Amino acid sequence: MAVQLDSLVQGEGSIVSRELFWRPDIYELELERIFAKSWAFLCHESQIPNKGDFFSTYIGEDSVLVVRQADGSIRAFLNVCRHRGMKISTADEGNVRSFTCTYHGWTFDLGGALVSVPNIEKSFNGRLRTEDWSLQPVSKLENYRGLIFGNFDPEAVSLKEYLGDMALYLDLLLDREGGTEVYGGVQKWRVQTNWKIPAENFVTDGMHLAPTHTAAVLALAPEEFDVTKVPGFGTSTYFTSTGHGGVVNDADAESQRRGLNAMLGPALAEYYYGLAERLRPKYGAMASYVHNIGSATIFPNFSWLAGRQTLRVWHPKGPQETEVWTWTLVNSECSEELKKQQRRTSVQTFGPSGIFEQDDAENWSQCTATMRGYVGRKLTMPYLAGQDNGDAKHPGKTLSAGNGGASEGAGRSFYRHWLQVMTSRGR
Numbered sequence: 001m002a003v004q005l006d007s008l009v010q011g012e013g014s015i016v017s018r019e020l021f022w023r024p025d026i027y028e029l030e031l032e033r034i035f036a037k038s039w040a041f042l043c044h045e046s047q048i049p050n051k052g053d054f055f056s057t058y059i060g061e062d063s064v065l066v067v068r069q070a071d072g073s074i075r076a077f078l079n080v081c082r083h084r085g086m087k088i089s090t091a092d093e094g095n096v097r098s099f100t101c102t103y104h105g106w107t108f109d110l111g112g113a114l115v116s117v118p119n120i121e122k123s124f125n126g127r128l129r130t131e132d133w134s135l136q137p138v139s140k141l142e143n144y145r146g147l148i149f150g151n152f153d154p155e156a157v158s159l160k161e162y163l164g165d166m167a168l169y170l171d172l173l174l175d176r177e178g179g180t181e182v183y184g185g186v187q188k189w190r191v192q193t194n195w196k197i198p199a200e201n202f203v204t205d206g207m208h209l210a211p212t213h214t215a216a217v218l219a220l221a222p223e224e225f226d227v228t229k230v231p232g233f234g235t236s237t238y239f240t241s242t243g244h245g246g247v248v249n250d251a252d253a254e255s256q257r258r259g260l261n262a263m264l265g266p267a268l269a270e271y272y273y274g275l276a277e278r279l280r281p282k283y284g285a286m287a288s289y290v291h292n293i294g295s296a297t298i299f300p301n302f303s304w305l306a307g308r309q310t311l312r313v314w315h316p317k318g319p320q321e322t323e324v325w326t327w328t329l330v331n332s333e334c335s336e337e338l339k340k341q342q343r344r345t346s347v348q349t350f351g352p353s354g355i356f357e358q359d360d361a362e363n364w365s366q367c368t369a370t371m372r373g374y375v376g377r378k379l380t381m382p383y384l385a386g387q388d389n390g391d392a393k394h395p396g397k398t399l400s401a402g403n404g405g406a407s408e409g410a411g412r413s414f415y416r417h418w419l420q421v422m423t424s425r426g427r
């Protein structure tokens with residue numbers, strides 16, 4: 001069956017077919033047209049500080065190694081031996097002088113050049129030119145304030161152009177005196193869901209906050225917490241015309257402060273309020289986004305939460321499975337105590353043991369499970385909230401549904417862009 005993509009996303013992203021979330025042929029096209037051509041977050045530079053340090057990750061389903069070179073630069077290449085395709089490293093991370101394939105012993109240097117083949121003279125008699133069989137490099141690599149991004153497409157636009165207006169929101173996460181660093185290891189686990197469902201949740205879904213998470217908020221809150229003062233969870237979205245965006249909580253300042261105190265603990269919450277004040281001369285009112293209880297996604301599958309400082313990649317593992325990777329990002333200027341508290345709160349709320357993430361993952365896997373039925377998978381879904389504000393005309397702006405409601409403007413933008421890329425009308 002040929003894929004008729006245009007009929008699957010209608011009304012400028014306001015009606016989306018559930019077929020996007022289960023069809024294997026659509027998933028295969030996504031690997032080709034989205035993941036092999038998009039900028040992907042690979043790791044933070046602090047994870048590979050020394051010569052020979054490497055970190056193993058994925059772009060789409062392609063296994064990739066990110067390696068610190070002898071001259072301090074960073075390179076990345078496919079983790080695929082050029083002989084028979086064995087992984088040249090099966091470790092998650094480490095430090096090496098070179099990579100030796102465990103199958104037939106070919107050895108590649110830190111830059112990916114093939115430098116040794118066992119018995120090369122006797123076996124190949126001059127027919128194997130080692131310079132022809134280097135590791136396949138990731139075509140483009142860029143460092144944005146410590147985050148390393150890679151792209152397999154040699155024709156890709158620069159990362160700056162790719163991020164567009166979204167760079168401002170990354171700056172609000174990363175522009176710190178003394179920089180940022182990853183604290184602790186990467187948590188990895190699998191959820192039975194299509195990768196777009198969590199990416200969409202982080203780009204646009206303010207609507208789920210109260211129904212899904214109120215019990216978790218109350219579990220974290222101090223005993224004297226007044227249940228009737230749980231904020232209304234009205235949210236706005238902001239977005240670019242290229243599928244990036246996020247959610248901003250519209251709750252009043254006092255409710256926000258109570259929520260942040262409950263989630264981060266008073267010392268860390270106060271640190272963020274102080275940080276926002278320091279950033280205010282540069283970013284104006286936007287400075288409060290450093291502690292606003294919101295979320296964000298860079299198309300296609302890199303997300304984060306402000307305040308909780310959890311970075312995450314939704315690695316696709318087939319149409320109905322996602323491997324979630326999370327990092328805790330801390331500001332280098334923080335005391336060891338605050339960094340520990342950041343890690344603690346990040347792991348407590350989000351991640352495989354996070355009480356909020358448990359709520360979310362249950363929803364995402366059930367939304368995916370209902371697509372096993374033939375009739376259910378043919379339905380369409382509405383992304384209509386906040387549409388009256390004419391969001392298609394306002395990329396880069398914050399869009400509110402008004403009246404304490406939630407806008408799905410960034411979701412419409414996400415699926416509009418998905419369709420553009422999948423039909424090769426955009427990049």
Ligand code: FES
Binds near residue numbers: 082086101102103105
């Ligand atoms: S597959 Fe790597 S040396 Fe043969």
Ligand SMILES: [Fe+2]
Binds near residue numbers: 208209213356360
């Ligand atoms: Fe959630």
